[in-house]
Amino acid sequence: MIKVGIIGATGYAGQELVRLLKGHGNAEVKWFGSRSYIDKKYAQVYQNMFEIVEDTCLDDNMEELAEQVDVIFTATPQGLCASMVNEDILSKVKIIDLSADFRIKDVSVYEEWYGLEHKSPQFLPEAVYGLCEINRDKIRQARLVANPGCYTTCSILTCYPLVKEGIIDANTLIIDAKSGTSGAGRGAKLDNLFCEVNENIKAYAVATHRHTPEIEEQLGYAAGKEITLNFTPHLVPMNRGILVTVYASLTKQVSYEEVKAVYDKYYGKEQFIRVLEKDVNPQTRWVEGSNYTDINFKIDPRTNRIVLMGAIDNLVKGAAGQAVQNMNLLFGEKESRGLELVPMFP
Numbered sequence: 001m002i003k004v005g006i007i008g009a010t011g012y013a014g015q016e017l018v019r020l021l022k023g024h025g026n027a028e029v030k031w032f033g034s035r036s037y038i039d040k041k042y043a044q045v046y047q048n049m050f051e052i053v054e055d056t057c058l059d060d061n062m063e064e065l066a067e068q069v070d071v072i073f074t075a076t077p078q079g080l081c082a083s084m085v086n087e088d089i090l091s092k093v094k095i096i097d098l099s100a101d102f103r104i105k106d107v108s109v110y111e112e113w114y115g116l117e118h119k120s121p122q123f124l125p126e127a128v129y130g131l132c133e134i135n136r137d138k139i140r141q142a143r144l145v146a147n148p149g150c151y152t153t154c155s156i157l158t159c160y161p162l163v164k165e166g167i168i169d170a171n172t173l174i175i176d177a178k179s180g181t182s183g184a185g186r187g188a189k190l191d192n193l194f195c196e197v198n199e200n201i202k203a204y205a206v207a208t209h210r211h212t213p214e215i216e217e218q219l220g221y222a223a224g225k226e227i228t229l230n231f232t233p234h235l236v237p238m239n240r241g242i243l244v245t246v247y248a249s250l251t252k253q254v255s256y257e258e259v260k261a262v263y264d265k266y267y268g269k270e271q272f273i274r275v276l277e278k279d280v281n282p283q284t285r286w287v288e289g290s291n292y293t294d295i296n297f298k299i300d301p302r303t304n305r306i307v308l309m310g311a312i313d314n315l316v317k318g319a320a321g322q323a324v325q326n327m328n329l330l331f332g333e334k335e336s337r338g339l340e341l342v343p344m345f346p
């Protein structure tokens with residue numbers, strides 16, 4: 001059994017980790033970390049866990065946790081993992097960080113976009129960006145995995161093959177993204193109140209969202225050069241789900257079949273990526289509760305641009321599902337273990 005500790009088990013991403021790990025079969029959560037609910041029963045924080053989880057919430061002592069478990073997930077606000085991790089801990093335990101602390105290699109870029117001082121920049125070079133479909137081999141060898149952000153997972157997977165093959169000009173990318181409110185976490189915030197979100201849609205963090213440099217960095221590696229792009233997130237009145245609609249200029253004339261062949265080259269064997277049939281557009285409802293990324297595209301010959309679309313469940317492939325996929329790679333498990341969930345409907 002893989003012994004698991006979760007720091008931030010009482011957040012939305014942490015709760016989704018608990019749910020997925022309950023169905024894993026070879027992993028057991030030993031530590032339900034919290035800041036506000038220490039000594040309270042986990043099932044009182046999340047009633048869906050009643051008679052399923054008997055444990056009580058514990059504090060966030062990473063040093064102590066490292067003695068007791070094989071892997072620690074940090075599902076905590078930005079900056080916390082970097083403020084706790086040290087060499088002694090990393091020599092004893094694997095860490096999968098769901099926050100952004102180790103996603104961006106250039107510490108000055110992180111500090112500028114997050115408005116935080118990075119407390120452990122010495123670990124940035126070794127941290128592996130945990131996008132399994134792209135970095136699988138590196139993840140297997142890692143001690144510290146930076147689990148990608150939710151918008152970034154959907155955006156990068158949707159664009160990656162066409163950027164890598166030079167079919168689109170990555171500097172012309174415009175990513176329009178929409179997220180359900182669970183993406184903002186469980187904490188009480190004015191912007192997430194029912195009356196603010198219901199029957200409404202709005203853009204936010206326009207031209208300033210912190211996922212922009214993360215997408216630029218990863219797609220820049222695929223393009224083989226530094227790139228800049230536009231990324232605009234929107235909040236929509238649903239619980240889960242991310243949909244991205246991406247616009248980019250084609251570098252040459254291509255047919256539907258040629259583009260489809262490129263996606264098939266990269267994703268044909270990927271269990272969790274589904275390139276849909278022609279003219280079937282991804283929808284969040286068809287991936288909800290699952291680890292799938294649904295992708296499709298349409299060439300617009302009038303403008304010589306292509307429109308790409310991608311959908312994920314932000315809490316599964318965008319957070320906890322991807323984190324479990326990373327854990328499976330780290331421990332030599334079947335990559336899909338605990339994740340073969342059929343999307344739920346309605």
Ligand SMILES: NC(=O)C1=CN([C@@H]2O[C@H](COP(=O)(O)OP(=O)(O)OC[C@H]3O[C@@H](n4cnc5c(N)ncnc54)[C@H](OP(=O)(O)O)[C@@H]3O)[C@@H](O)[C@H]2O)C=CC1
Pocket residue numbers: 007008009010011012013014033034035036037060074075076077078080098099100148149150182183184185186187314315318319
């Ligand atoms: N929600 C999503 O869709 C996604 C989230 N993420 C990332 O995952 C992380 C968690 O997000 P999410 O679950 O949404 O957030 P929540 O606000 O729902 O949960 C935050 C968690 O962190 C704990 N926490 C907060 N401050 C501290 C602290 N100082 N010390 C210890 N624990 C603390 C909270 O504990 P308590 O409640 O007990 O105080 C809670 O368990 C974030 O970094 C987020 O960016 C990544 C991808 C997607």
Ligand SMILES: CC(=O)N[C@@H](CCC(=O)OP(=O)(O)O)C(=O)O
Pocket residue numbers: 098099100148149150151179180181182183184185211233235
């Ligand atoms: C709807 C909503 O508010 N979403 C969050 C993104 C959550 C996430 O995945 O981002 P990190 O993992 O990088 O924190 C936001 O825009 O800040």
